[in-house]
Amino acid sequence: MKKRLQGILQETFKSLGISFSGVDIELPKEESHGDLATPVAMSLSKTLKKPPRKIAEEIIHSISEKDTFEKIEIAGPGFINFTFSKAYLYSEMKALMRDGLVFLRSDIGKGKRVQVEFVSANPTGPLHLGHGRGAAVGNALSNLLKAGGYKVEKEFYVNDAGRQVRLLGMSVFAKYKQLSGMDYPFPEDGYRGDYVEELAKELKIAYEEQFLKMEFDEVAETFIDSSYKKMLALIKKDLEDFGVYFDSWQSERGLYEEDEVQQAIKDLKERGYIYEKEGATWFTSTSFGDDKDRVIIKKDGEYTYFAPDIAYHRKKIEKKFDELIDIWGADHHGYIPRIQAVIQALGYPKESLRVLLVQIVSLLRGGKPVQMSKRAGEFVTLKEVVEEVGADTTKFIFLTRRPDSHLEFDLEVAKAQSAENPVFYVQYANARINSIFAHAKEQGIDVDKLKNTDLSLLNTHEELRIIKKLLAYPMVFEGAVIAHEPHRITFYLQELAGIFHPYYHKYKVVTADMNLTLARLALCEAIRIVLKDGFEILGLSAPERM
RNA sequence: GCGCCUGUAGCUCAGUUGGAUAGAGCAACUGCCUUCUAAGCAGUAGGCCAGAGGUUCGAAUCCUCUCAGGCGCGCCA
Known part of the structure; x- marks a missing residue:
C-alpha cells in the first residue's frame, strides 16, 4: 500500500521536476482523512515559495495512475489524503493471502547480523520480575528483527566468575554447616533466600558430612560450581517456561580460560589507553567522554568486574556483527559511557553498540x-x-x-x-476465527477454495475497514523493525481485534449465500494470517479455543 | 551536587521520531446472549499533555529553565 503510493509520488515529482527524496507517508488517525496521507506539500512550501495547498493541487494534477485511488483530497493546511479504490484493495488482499509473510514483512535487515544480549542475570538466585521484562522485550525484539530480515543471535552472558558466585558458594557452605548444627557465621552480604538452604541440603545429601571439618577455601570449587550451575539450570528452565530461548551462553570464566581478559587489556595497552597509578591499572575512559577513568586491575592484583566486561565486549565486536544490542536494567545506565569508551578505544564507532535500557x-x-x-x-x-x-x-x-x-x-x-485482559481480547479474536472455520466445515463448505473467492463481495464499511487495517500491517511492521520497537505490534494487534469483534457481532460469516460466505471466510483467513504473525513476533501463544 | 529515565483521562499506558479535532484498556453508568464462543458488542462520561518561556506553516513530541517521582554516580558486582 505504502510502496505503491511512494512509487506513484516519486514519479509525479519527477514529472514536476521537483527533487524530493523520502516522501513522508503516514497512516492518518482519522478515517475521514483517507487511507494514507502525506504532508509533503507543506514541507515543500518554503523551498518552492508557494502556498502548500497550491503545491498539493499541482501534485494531484500530475498523478497519472488515478485508477489506484477512489479519491485524492487536499485537506487542512495542505495534507494530501489518498483513498484507495476498492479494486486496488481487493487485489492487495489477494496478494496478502497468496504471499503471506512475504507480503506482510519486509526485508529491512538484508541479512545483516545482529546480536542481542539480554537477561544475563547472575546465577546466584532465581529470576525476578525485572529479568522477566528484559526477557520478554529481548525475545520479542529478536523475533521482530529476525522477521525483518536480520540474522539474529540471542546471547546470555553468564557471570560465573568473581565475587558473586563465590559469595553464593560461601552462603551455601555456611548453611551446610549450620544444617549439621554447627555454629558457623553466615557471610556478611551472603544470599539468604530459601534456595540457598535447598542447595545446602542437596550437597549434604550428596557429600554427607565429609566437608564439615574443612574451611571454605578447601572446598570452594565444589560449593561454588555446583551451586551456580544449579541456579543457572533453574534460570534456564524458568526462561523456557516463559517461552524464551537463547542461542548462545557466553561464560565469564571462559573469557579468563581462553585468555580473553588478558588479551583485551594487552590490546588496550598497545593502543595506549592503559596506565598505572597508585598501584592499580586504569583504563582512560575519559578520552571517550566518560566522567572518570576506570580501574581494571586493583591494587591487590585482582581484576575488577569491568575487566571481563571489556573482554566480553571486545569478543562480541570482533565477531563482526553488523549491530550489537545490549539490553540492561536501567539501574546500570551509568555503565554505558565506559562500555562505549571501550568500543571506541578498540577502534569502532560508538554506534556499534546499542544499549537498550529496560526500566525498573x-x-x-x-x-x-x-x-x-x-x-x-x-x-x-x-x-x-x-x-x-x-x-x-x-x-x-x-x-x-x-x-x-x-x-x-x-x-x-x-x-x-x-x-477482560487485553491479551485475551486479542487471542479471543483468533479463537473466534478458528471457531468460525470449524463451523463452516461442519456446514460442508470447502474451506480450501478461498483463494479464488470473489472478494468484491466484501463491501460493507466494516469489511473495507478491516481490509485497510490488514494492508497497513506492513507499514507498522516496518516501522517497528526500524525503530526496534516490538510494542508497536502489540498495539496494532489490539486495534485489529478491536475492529474484528464488532464486525463479528454485526455480521454473520457463514450464511446461506455461498459466495458471500466464502468471501467473508477469506477475510477471516487474512485476519488470522496477520494475527498469527503478530503473536509469533511477540512470543505469545495463539490458542485455537478459549 | 552531577548524570540518565519518567511526568498524557480517576487508575495503567499508547501517541507512527514535528502533523489535522490527543487515543486505548481498566474502573463508573445504560442497554444486548433462542444466533459462527458474552474472554464479546452498542452507548454515556471522563483532558490546562506537570508548569513557564522559546524554535515554525504546525509542538504531547525539539531547545532552555522550574517543579515532582525513580535510578545511577566505588580499586563493589
Missing part, C-alpha cells in the same frame, strides 16, 4: 508495593508471577509499554483483569 518494574499487590529485600532473600520470582498470572499475560503487560517507561506491575490487577 515495581511490583504491587492490590495497589500496595510488595516488599522485596534481596538481602533477606524475600522477593517474588518471575516463576511465581508466571504461575500466578500466566506467561502470555505477563509478556503482554511488558510488551504494551515502551521499555523505558517505569512500570507498575500489579498482581491483583493482572489477575483480576484476566477476564
Whole structure:
C-alpha cells in the first residue's frame, strides 16, 4: 500500500521536476482523512515559495495512475489524503493471502547480523520480575528483527566468575554447616533466600558430612560450581517456561580460560589507553567522554568486574556483527559511557553498540508495593508471577509499554483483569476465527477454495475497514523493525481485534449465500494470517479455543 | 551536587521520531446472549499533555529553565 503510493509520488515529482527524496507517508488517525496521507506539500512550501495547498493541487494534477485511488483530497493546511479504490484493495488482499509473510514483512535487515544480549542475570538466585521484562522485550525484539530480515543471535552472558558466585558458594557452605548444627557465621552480604538452604541440603545429601571439618577455601570449587550451575539450570528452565530461548551462553570464566581478559587489556595497552597509578591499572575512559577513568586491575592484583566486561565486549565486536544490542536494567545506565569508551578505544564507532535500557518494574499487590529485600532473600520470582498470572499475560503487560517507561506491575490487577485482559481480547479474536472455520466445515463448505473467492463481495464499511487495517500491517511492521520497537505490534494487534469483534457481532460469516460466505471466510483467513504473525513476533501463544 | 529515565483521562499506558479535532484498556453508568464462543458488542462520561518561556506553516513530541517521582554516580558486582 505504502510502496505503491511512494512509487506513484516519486514519479509525479519527477514529472514536476521537483527533487524530493523520502516522501513522508503516514497512516492518518482519522478515517475521514483517507487511507494514507502525506504532508509533503507543506514541507515543500518554503523551498518552492508557494502556498502548500497550491503545491498539493499541482501534485494531484500530475498523478497519472488515478485508477489506484477512489479519491485524492487536499485537506487542512495542505495534507494530501489518498483513498484507495476498492479494486486496488481487493487485489492487495489477494496478494496478502497468496504471499503471506512475504507480503506482510519486509526485508529491512538484508541479512545483516545482529546480536542481542539480554537477561544475563547472575546465577546466584532465581529470576525476578525485572529479568522477566528484559526477557520478554529481548525475545520479542529478536523475533521482530529476525522477521525483518536480520540474522539474529540471542546471547546470555553468564557471570560465573568473581565475587558473586563465590559469595553464593560461601552462603551455601555456611548453611551446610549450620544444617549439621554447627555454629558457623553466615557471610556478611551472603544470599539468604530459601534456595540457598535447598542447595545446602542437596550437597549434604550428596557429600554427607565429609566437608564439615574443612574451611571454605578447601572446598570452594565444589560449593561454588555446583551451586551456580544449579541456579543457572533453574534460570534456564524458568526462561523456557516463559517461552524464551537463547542461542548462545557466553561464560565469564571462559573469557579468563581462553585468555580473553588478558588479551583485551594487552590490546588496550598497545593502543595506549592503559596506565598505572597508585598501584592499580586504569583504563582512560575519559578520552571517550566518560566522567572518570576506570580501574581494571586493583591494587591487590585482582581484576575488577569491568575487566571481563571489556573482554566480553571486545569478543562480541570482533565477531563482526553488523549491530550489537545490549539490553540492561536501567539501574546500570551509568555503565554505558565506559562500555562505549571501550568500543571506541578498540577502534569502532560508538554506534556499534546499542544499549537498550529496560526500566525498573515495581511490583504491587492490590495497589500496595510488595516488599522485596534481596538481602533477606524475600522477593517474588518471575516463576511465581508466571504461575500466578500466566506467561502470555505477563509478556503482554511488558510488551504494551515502551521499555523505558517505569512500570507498575500489579498482581491483583493482572489477575483480576484476566477476564477482560487485553491479551485475551486479542487471542479471543483468533479463537473466534478458528471457531468460525470449524463451523463452516461442519456446514460442508470447502474451506480450501478461498483463494479464488470473489472478494468484491466484501463491501460493507466494516469489511473495507478491516481490509485497510490488514494492508497497513506492513507499514507498522516496518516501522517497528526500524525503530526496534516490538510494542508497536502489540498495539496494532489490539486495534485489529478491536475492529474484528464488532464486525463479528454485526455480521454473520457463514450464511446461506455461498459466495458471500466464502468471501467473508477469506477475510477471516487474512485476519488470522496477520494475527498469527503478530503473536509469533511477540512470543505469545495463539490458542485455537478459549 | 552531577548524570540518565519518567511526568498524557480517576487508575495503567499508547501517541507512527514535528502533523489535522490527543487515543486505548481498566474502573463508573445504560442497554444486548433462542444466533459462527458474552474472554464479546452498542452507548454515556471522563483532558490546562506537570508548569513557564522559546524554535515554525504546525509542538504531547525539539531547545532552555522550574517543579515532582525513580535510578545511577566505588580499586563493589
